[in-house]
Amino acid sequence: MKVLVTGMAGFIGSHVAEALEAAGHEVSGLDRRPAGGCQAGDVRDAEPLTRSLRGVDAVVHQAAKVGLGAGVSDLPDYASVNVYGTAVLLAAMAEHDVRRLVLASSMVVYGEGAYDCPAHGRVRPGPRAREDLARGVFEPRCPRCGAELTPAAIDEDAPADPRNAYATTKLAQEHLAANWARETGGTAVALRYHNVYGSRMPRDTPYSGVAAVFRSALEAGRTPRVFEDGRQRRDFVHVRDVARANLAALETDTCPGSLTVCNVASGEPHTIGEMAAALAAEYGGPEPVTTGEYRLGDVRHIVATSDRAARDLGFRAEIGFAEGMRDLAVAPLG
């Protein structure tokens, strides 16, 4: 296929482009900060899009403003790049009769992970209270009875609960993609990435995830600082697996006229403390410290089932945690 990858010069986009090319696709790219073989352009501008979309069979849309950001001052930029940019892209795709879309989404659309209450079954706790976090009570409680909860893997049917600008705009992108698919009869797949890590990760910025923060600290000879009690769980998925998931989504004939949503996760969740320890050991120190600090917007546990990606896209992650941490310790950062 002839495929346009937006955000091709970025961390995930560059790996996606490599995976698509290796599988024999003809890849072109569009990026605000272009590198090697991709065109300069912003998805919000119809003109470079028109040039880039000519003769294209599919778009893999990775261009986005990511991360937690610097606060409310970032809202307009998130909305502009992620929501308006996707709207312009989809309109241009319709105009050029491009009928296939793969969209980079995120597990942040879920908000807090899934939990089971012994009395009330599956529950979704709201944001944790500052007073609880301040006194070291990190585990969310049952919103109905206050009982202790058991974390569970989240599936794609869980209700969305976007809790920051990035999450809200990722969910809006999914809805726009569903609108586009319905109106055009096109096929669209949204991949809800869990915590992606690997070579060319951006260094430590307000927009970086924890794996990049720890790796940057180690490189600078600083101690990785593990927040809360270090027992919060995430699913760290290697960027080469994420690239393979994009390839699988591109090549699968999903249901035309609707959006297919899949988690992209390793299926091997770990605590942040375990991740810090494994990475520091592979890097050769310094040892992480668990600080009890907290960030008000953080969720406690978010881990996923990967069954739908396996069933609908034939995708399962291949790079395990130990191998991935070995790789991250030596990987060049972006």
Ligand code: UD1
């Ligand atoms: C991250 C991203 C989110 C993305 C998602 C999936 C950020 C800020 N968040 O969410 O945008 O959609 O992955 O890829 O980019 N922590 C520490 N020490 C630190 C920094 C963080 O212990 O120095 C802890 C946090 O308290 C949290 C965990 O690590 O418990 C994960 O943090 P982070 O990677 O920033 O955010 P996620 O919620 O996983």
